[in-house]
Structures are given as structure tokens and as C-alpha cells.
Amino acid sequence: MTxxxxxxxxxxILAVALGxxxxxxxFLGVFGGRPMPLWAQRLLRYTAVGVLPAIVAPLxxxxxxxxxxxxxxxxxxxxxxxxVGVATRNVLASILGGMATLYAALxxxx
Amino acid sequence: MSAQADLAARxxxxxxxxxxxxxxxxxxxxxxxxxxxxxxxxxxPFGMLFxxxxxxxxxxxxxxxxxxxxxxxxxxxxxxxxLMIDQAPALVVIVSAVAVNLRMAMYSASLVPWLGGARPRxxxxxxxxxIDQSYALAIQHYEKHPRLNLDQRIGYFLGAVLATCxxxxxxxxxxxxxxxxxxxxxxxxxxxxxxxxALIAPLLRSPSHLAAALVAVLAxxxxxxxxxxxxxxxxxxxxxxxxxxxxxxxxxxxxxxx
Numbered sequence: 349m350t351x352x353x354x355x356x357x358x359x360x361i362l363a364v365a366l367g368x369x370x371x372x373x374x375f376l377g378v379f380g381g382r383p384m385p386l387w388a389q390r391l392l393r394y395t396a397v398g399v400l401p402a403i404v405a406p407l408x409x410x411x412x413x414x415x416x417x418x419x420x421x422x423x424x425x426x427x428x429x430x431x432v433g434v435a436t437r438n439v440l441a442s443i444l445g446g447m448a449t450l451y452a453a454l455x456x457x458x
Numbered sequence: 459m460s461a462q463a464d465l466a467a468r469x470x471x472x473x474x475x476x477x478x479x480x481x482x483x484x485x486x487x488x489x490x491x492x493x494x495x496x497x498x499x500x501x502x503p504f505g506m507l508f509x510x511x512x513x514x515x516x517x518x519x520x521x522x523x524x525x526x527x528x529x530x531x532x533x534x535x536x537x538x539x540x541l542m543i544d545q546a547p548a549l550v551v552i553v554s555a556v557a558v559n560l561r562m563a564m565y566s567a568s569l570v571p572w573l574g575g576a577r578p579r580x581x582x583x584x585x586x587x588x589i590d591q592s593y594a595l596a597i598q599h600y601e602k603h604p605r606l607n608l609d610q611r612i613g614y615f616l617g618a619v620l621a622t623c624x625x626x627x628x629x630x631x632x633x634x635x636x637x638x639x640x641x642x643x644x645x646x647x648x649x650x651x652x653x654x655x656a657l658i659a660p661l662l663r664s665p666s667h668l669a670a671a672l673v674a675v676l677a678x679x680x681x682x683x684x685x686x687x688x689x690x691x692x693x694x695x696x697x698x699x700x701x702x703x704x705x706x707x708x709x710x711x712x713x714x715x716x
Contacts, residue, residue, distance in 0.1 A: 351545050352542065352548070354521075356548050357517065357521055357542075358521070358524065359548065360538060360542070360548055360551050360552055360555075361521060361524040361525055361528060361529065361538075362528070363552040363556075364525075364529050364534065364538055364551075364552055364555040364556055365524075365528035365529045367552065367555075367556035367559070368529055368530075368531055368534060368555075368556060368559045368562065369585065369586060371556070371559050371560060371562040371563040371566065372559075372562045372563075372565070372566055372585040372586065372588040373566065373581070373582070373585035374563045374566050374567070375563065375566040375567035375569075375570050376566045376567075376569055376570060376573060376574065376581045376584065376585050376588075377566075377578075377581055377582070377585060379567075379570045379574055380570075380574050380575075380578070380581065381574050381575045382574070383571075384567075384570055384571065387702075388567070389571060390702045390705060390706075391698045391699070391701075391702045392564075392567050392568040392570070392571070392698070393568075393701065393702070393705075394666070394667065394670040394697060394698040394700075394701030394702060395564050395565065395567070395568035395597070395694070395698060396568065396593075396594060396597045396598065396657075396658070396661055397658060397661050397662065397667045397670040397671045397674065397697065397701060398564075398670050398671075398673075398674050398693075398694040398695070398696075398697030398698040398701065399561050399564060399565075399674070399690065399694045399697075400590075400594060400654050400657060400658050400674075401658055401671045401674040401675045401678070401697070402674040402675070402677065402678035402689075402690050402693040402694050402697060403561075403590070403654060403678070403690060404651045404654045404655055404658070405674070405675040405678045405679055406678055406679060406682045406689075407648075407650070407651045408651050408655075409679060410682070411647065411648065412647055413645065413647040413648070422648055422651075425648065425652065426651060426652070426655055429652050429655040429656055429659070430655050430658070430659045431659075432656075432659070433655065433656050433657075433658070433659020433660055434659045434660075434662060437602075437659075437660040438660075439493065439496070439595075439598070439656045439657060439660065440493075440496060440656075442652075442655065442656035442659055442660075443496050443499075443652055443653050443656045446652035446655065446656065447648075447649065447652055450645055450648055450652070451645070454645060
């Protein structure tokens with residue numbers, strides 16, 4: 349790591365750490381036990397289903413392992429994971445189903 | 459709630475929900491720990507990769523551990539190191555790496571109804587350990603078992619944290635020491651998408667949740683050309699608006715019918 353002094357590197361680490369902690373602490377720390385406004389609660393109910401699929405979708409369609417080329421094996425595995433999860437409501441079954449499908453599909457397709 | 463009403467409400471719960479309600483906080487901790495174990499599959503390769511990349515980039519062990527312990531956020535750590543490899547100005551590195559974590563503020567907000575009543579000290583460590591995995595696991599557990607008390611919720615969260623965060627650190631160290639030891643054929647790159655999908659699927663229990671997830675998928679693909687973290691920060695609020703919008707529409711329609 350040429351170009352950065354040790355002090356600069358530690359400055360970067362500490363600033364990123366503080367910034368990240370600030371984001372994590374923000375609402376939990378400030379709002380605490382006070383109730384959030386109703387409209388905010390309504391929006392926040394959809395945080396998990398709004399954020400997680402948005403993280404995953406590009407990774408499924410353009411996987412890093414294939415340098416971004418769409419890969420049928422990974423897409424099928426993703427569909428199976430969702431299907432098993434919706435059907436069984438069981439997180440572990442869904443993970444195992446998805447990974448098993450991925451290995452089977454990679455073996456059969458390539 | 460009167461005892462009678464409470465009993466009536468309890469009898470409407472599924473056996474699984476009743477079992478969850480009867481766990482002591484310590485049992486909740488164990489439950490969260492066990493349920494979080496599959497995430498080690500995700501964290502191990504991801505953390506090892508960070509160890510490899512950051513030691514290749516020339517960071518010393520102390521600095522690598524500094525990132526992993528103090529920042530504790532994979533995507534943001536990778537962003538910072540990648541930009542440092544590209545010799546970006548320190549301010550650009552800092553702002554980009556923090557921006558990748560903007561979703562954490564949304565996590566924080568969405569946990570307020572469930573954990574906001576905790577003591578400030580508890581909220582402080584919960585905030586520190588609020589990673590994708592602990593959040594996703596906790597929120598689907600809380601929504602599935604809305605009647606858990608605060609101690610049970612905190613216990614579950616702590617269990618999930620203990621099964622994930624220490625392994626992130628261990629994985630980074632392994633990466634520094636072992637280098638590229640995991641064969642590509644294991645396709646562990648895809649363990650992360652699969653585990654997230656497994657967490658999302660049980661949450662898709664109403665048309666409004668489904669609408670939010672669909673908008674999230676479409677918008678994240680449309681905005682994929684934007685720099686890392688930014689697309690997500692547009693897609694997620696759109697998806698949340700869609701979910702809330704469908705919820706309002708459904709309430710209106712139900713109201714009109716009654």
C-alpha cells in the first residue's frame with residue numbers, strides 16, 4: 349500500500365468505523381422507546397423485503413464468479429431457494445435446497 | 459389484555475409460535491445461535507477473501523484486524539481496500555465506504571419497534587453488531603413471533619451475533635494466513651445470495667410484501683449501473699414505498715367492503 353502513510357490508513361479505518369457505527373446507531377439510539385410516526389412504521393415494515401432482494405438480484409443475474417455473465421445454474425438455484433422457502437417457511441431447508449440445486453445444475457450443465 | 463383474551467389469543471398461535479414464546483432469554487440465545495450457524499458458510503469465504511485481498515494490498519495485520527473489528531461490514535471493507543488499491547484520495551475512500559453502509563440506517567430504523575425499548579447500553583452493542591445476517595435473521599424471527607418479549611428478542615439477536623461476528627474475524631485471519639485455499643468448484647460465491655433468498659422467502663407472506671420485493675428486484679437491476687451502494691439506496695426506498703402503498707390500498711379496499 350504505497351501512497352498512504354500508516355497514519356492515513358488508520359484515519360481511514362477509524363472514520364469508516366465511526367461513520368458506519370453512526371448509521372447503525374442512528375435510529376435505534378435516537379428514537380429508543382419513543383414510538384415512530386405511523387407512516388414511518390408502515391414504510392419500515394418493508395425494509396427487509398426492500399433491501400435484501402435489491403442486494404441479491406444483481407448477484408443472481410450477473411454473478412461475480414462468471415465475470416457477470418448470466419448463469420443458468422445459479423438462476424435455477426436461486427429460484428429453488430425461493431420456492432422452498434415460500435413453501436416450507438424454513439430458512440435452513442431453503443439454503444440446503446438452493447445449494448444442492450446449484451451443485452446439481454453446475455454438474456449437469458457444465 | 460384480560461387473562462381470558464390472552465388465552466384466546468394464545469390458542470390461535472401455531473405450535474411453533476407457542477414454543478417460541480415459552481423460551482427463556484437464554485434459550486432464545488441458543489435458538490438464535492443455532493439458526494445463524496448456516497451463515498458461517500457465507501462469512502467464511504467472504505471473510506477469507508477480505509484477508510487475502512487486504513494483505514495482498516499491503517495492509518499489515520493490525521490494520522486488517524482494525525477494519526474487521528471496528529468496521530465489521532464486509533462490502534464496505536472491500537470498497538475501502540479496493541479504492542485504496544486504486545490510490546483514491548482518503549476522503550473518497552471514507553465517503554464511499556460509509557455510503558455502502560447506508561442500508562444500515564434503514565436496518566436501524568426498522569428495528570426500533572422491536573428493540574427500541576432496550577436499555578441504551580444494549581442498543582449500543584446491538585448497533586455495533588447490526589450486520590446483514592444478524593439483522594435479516596432477527597427481523598424475520600420477530601415478524602414470525604410478534605409476541606416475544608424484549609429480553610427474548612435481545613437474546614435471539616445476541617445468539618445470532620455470536621454465531622456470525624466472531625467467525626467473520628476468524629475468517630479474515632484464515633484468509634491472511636492461508637491465502638487462496640478454497641477451491642472455486644465449491645461455488646461458495648453463491649452462498650451469500652442463497653442465504654439471503656432463504657431469509658426473504660418466508661417474509662413474502664402478503665401481497666404488499668410481495669410487491670415490495672418485486673420492486674426491489676426490478677429497481678436494483680435497473681440501477682445496477684450506478685456505483686456500488688447507490689443503486690441499492692434508490693431501489694430499497696422505492697420498494698418500501700411500493701409495499702406501504704399496496705398496504706394502504708388493501709386497507710382501503712377492505713374498509714370499503716365492510
